[in-house]
Amino acid sequence: VARVQNPRGQGERLREEILEHGMQVLAGAAHARDVTIRAVARAAGVTPPALYLHFPDRAALLRALVERGFRAFDQFLDAAGQQGSGPAEELRRRCHAYVQFAHRHPGEYRVVFSAAGLGPGELAVSEGEEHPGAPSFRALVDAVAAVTSGDSAPLLKATQLWSFLHGLVDLRLTKPELPWPDLDELIDTTLADLHLAPER
Amino acid sequence: VARVQNPRGQGERLREEILEHGMQVLAGAAHARDVTIRAVARAAGVTPPALYLHFPDRAALLRALVERGFRAFDQFLDAAGQQGSGPAEELRRRCHAYVQFAHRHPGEYRVVFSAAGLGPGELAVSEGEEHPGAPSFRALVDAVAAVTSGDSAPLLKATQLWSFLHGLVDLRLTKPELPWPDLDELIDTTLADLHLAPER
DNA sequence: TGTACATCAGTGAACGCGCGTTCACTGATGTAC
């Protein structure tokens, strides 16, 4: 129960601890509403008001967590993509990684991708700031563009692919009792249908 | 404030009123958690304990509302599909109706399709009872099967299509600030890619 | 070297709120005799 206070000048350490334990709360959450100030404070072993030392309110905390979640997602996909040889294989690996990430971290995925239940405008702090998921989307568009290479609008194809992956993952998470086919096969089939498959 | 009590023997009328006003609450809800017993009671002009006359607990009320939401969704798609001439055109109309429904009734769509935030097992009351969304999925599989007509697994293609539609709708609802292409065009393109388009 | 003071990193108690659910009740309406 006795928590050792951070040394003087090191108050910023708590911010990091809050975010780390916040991600754990988020991981076990069914919905963003479960990520409460009090739950994160409990996880971090600190009293609720302590969070206000580093975040003005709950929305700010959630924003920071969503941001962090997207970056973890990006890194996971990047790492998987780098193992592929050639653009098509890289894209394919990114897609499989996408579904794997959601499957392994359902809490993170659902909360982060549903924008943490924040209303419009609550996400972007200052004006001109982009959506925290924008880099993730750009990475996908780039990977698609590398395959179609100069072909027609990669943005359109990326949207098709992204919608498919997100829908697949979200439905699968929400309705596991339905008769799901093999996901990896489904992804490869879809990539082929969208003319994004390696070595046709 | 003065609500006229239902006549004797007509207590079942309240059940219907609760469900109707419950759907309205659901329509304006950002998440299933907003559909509370007290909110529905307020909407129905009744005190909270009155709901217990017809539903054993909140989960039962939510189940009934989700069921109703799925049936409204089904009817909307069926009506749209019937206007099409030929299986492919019928499927196409169903797909466009899918996206339209979600766009017009975002609250219903999100709550109903996320299974109202009910945990696994909370949805199906008695054993052997199927998921309330199962008929909706079957209707889609049938529409797809009518197009591929005897071709290979319609279930797989239906899953591809459903994932795409759900993902498209969910992402669009969650992240309206991203650069979305024209949805109708996107749907037609995808149907063509999946070899499900009319008059190729 | 000593001491008064400022600052930092939090704590503890409390507020008002909405929630699901329970319990005893009320008042109108039908039925038995």
Add this chain to the structure above:
DNA sequence: TGTACATCAGTGAACGCGCGTTCACTGATGTAC
């Protein structure tokens, strides 16, 4: 025809809970003189 009683369709008040947020505070550590 009258009256006691049962039933029905709800109401009103209360419970315990977790929440976001505020506010005054505490105790350790550094700094000025």
